[in-house]
Amino acid sequence: MNGNTKNSSEDEVWILKLYVAGQSPKSVTAFRNLKKICEEHLEGKYQIKIIDLLENPQLGKGDQILAIPTLIRQLPEPVKKIIGDLSNTERVLVGLDLQPAKKGAFDG
Template sequence: MNDSSSTLAALRGPSGKGPYVLRLYIAGNTPQSNRAIENLKKLCENRLRGLYELTIVDLHQMPDAGRDERVICAPTLVKRSPPPVRRLTGDLSNPDRVLRALDIQPETE
């Protein structure tokens, strides 16, 4: 395995998926936006450490940014990669729902 394929394998992780390319669209500095950011960052660090790329887009600062993603409300999480593209709205407070949207199996106890 050459260096580039070993790097790609490391990014994919044990499931063979990834890296996860995520965009979180928010609408300003609101309690719901802040909860969504906090919940998503916590989930990503706990479950996807080193296997994700997260971009946070504030629609108040960039009103046209969500047009291509068909974002109609905020917060909206868009998983761009790996396919298929998925969208999830809300404050992302239900980790199992977010994991299903990202196509990651929840941990079993």
């Protein structure tokens, strides 16, 4: 329904990791925004893992986390990294490669 040509595979599962540091306002906002976007664009085929670095500080190294909050699109490949509270929906969609590309629309 979105005309997304690149990620059209039906059975594809999206694995998203959201790195936060405790229940900070930015983290809460980010989670709320992410949930909303996923519901709208990836209904039924996404997984969100919340990683709290205050609880597991050693996990920050692996995904090279500096900024909080950081969203990692682990699957599908390639890995994508988005930082911030995800309040700019348009940029999140671009970052996640979810926005229907204009070129793709013309091709379609």
